[in-house]
Amino acid sequence: MLKWMRTPFKIQEQMNALISWNGRKAQALHPIVRGALLHAIFIGIHPFIDGNGRTSRLLLNLELMKFGYPHYFSNRKSIGVLRCIRQSTYDR
Template identity: 65%
Template sequence: MVKQKVLLSEKVIKDIHSLVLMDNRADRGIYRRVPVTIMGAVHTPPQPYLLPTRMEQLIIKYQGCFSHVVERVSQFHLEFEAIHPFIDGNGRTGRLLLNLELMKEGYPPINIKFSDRKRYYDCFTSYHINGEDPSEMVSLVREYLEEELLRYIEIVRNANEMSKFQ
């Protein structure tokens, strides 16, 4: 998908979710059929009958957005998680989608560390409390990208140093 720069679509989202829930045939790639609440969240996801429309709107909005990829994927991730389209696996699916979109633009994937989970979840709270301002998630994604890029640069430097001795 990265090499082919496959356009983000409902099919791509459902295919990735199917991989995430590989061991759960009944729910993989299928929008939830029941209302849910997210523990500790300040927002309630939409009712199941609204999911196809909300997901379609999210994809159209994302495809029509021309801001920098970090801002675009951060906004998408916040909105995807707010919709919470699946009964399980939304976070994993959302983070894989975020990385897919970063990689299609030539960036390395990021791994939001378990030790940063509070900050990560606070980004969602901030988004809903502060008028859908994605700036905290943008900062988090930007910091992780910078960390990964610096790590890649260090690997290349070390490889260059090692090649001098061969």
């Protein structure tokens, strides 16, 4: 499993590991589990000064939407972003 405790001087390395994990090992997991882990690990890395929570929720919702699950929160701004993602990615 990934080590995802926050260490600011290793953010790039941790993000690369997260991307690699999500592209390979995570694919064997159920989409809900994968989305939850993606959310938790991203929050643990905490790569931005602001917006880590919003970004991690969008990552979780993107994983859910890929497999037809509904999004899990109802923030109006986030719903707008999710609609844009869905239209640009899945309605081609």
